[in-house]
Amino acid sequence: MPELPEVETIRAGLQRYLPGRTVTAAQVLHPRSVRNHEPGPGHFAALLAGRKIVGTARRGKYLWLPLDSGDALLCHLGMSGQFLLKPAEEPAEKHLRVRLSFADDGPELRFVDQRIFGYLDYAEGGAELPASVAHIARDPLDPLFDDAEYSGRLRRKKTEVKRSLLDQTLISGIGNIYADEALWRSRLHWSHPVAELSEAKVAELLGHVRDVLREAVSQGGTSFDAQYVNVEGEGGYFALVISAYGREGQPCHRCATPIRRDPWMNRSAYSCPTCQPPAR
C-alpha cells in the first residue's frame, strides 16, 4: 500500500510532466475508479476536457492536480493505484482505468489500478484543498505542521502510540511500515499509552518519523510490493534499511534480539522485545 514517501515520489514525478498542459479528453475505462463522482463517468470526463493542469499537491496520501478553473483532479491510490506517463501509441495496461490525453504531443497520463480501491474525483473549488481532504491532518513533512499543537493534542488522547500514528486526523501520511520503523528508532512499544509520553519523547518520536519519511522519499519510496512504481514505471530501490517491519525472527540491528511480530488490528506490529518493552 503506498504511503507518504511513495505518494510524494509520484507527486514529484507528475510535477515534472504535467503543469501547463491542457487536457483534451479523459477516458474512464472502469466506472468504479470514479465512483465518488456522483453524476457519473461521462460528467467527470466532460469537466476535465479543456482544463489546464497548473500544479501538483499532496496532503498525507492524497494527491491532487490543481486546475486553471480553481477546481482539482483528486486522487487516492488505494492499495494498488499507479500513475504512469506513457506515449499515446503504447498499448494499454491490463488494469488501465482512466486515461488523460493532452493538447500537446507529450505523454498521456494513465491511472492503472488492479484492485480498484483507489479512485479519481473532480473536486470543485479544490485547487487549494479539496473538501474531502480537509479532515485529514497535515503531514509531518508539511512546513505548516504545528509540533506543539500536535504534542498537546496527542497527549490528551486515550490511545496507544502506534494507533495514534495511523490516525489521519492527528497526523497524516504514516502507514504500517514507517510507524513500526519510527517506533523502533524511538525505542517505544507499539502499545505505549500516548498520555504517558513526555513532551520530549513526543518530540523525539516526531523527529524519527520525519527522518524515516525523508529517507524513504530520498530513495523514491520503499516499494514493498510490486504495485508501487514511480511515474516512469520503476519501483523503489529498497535502499532504506528497514529495522522492524517484516523482520520477524531476524536479529534487531541494535541488540541482536529476534524481532517479534504481534497481530495488531488485522495487521501486524513488529518490535524488538529488548529495545521496545511494553510500558508497565
Ligand SMILES: [Zn+2]
Ligand atoms: Zn533491540
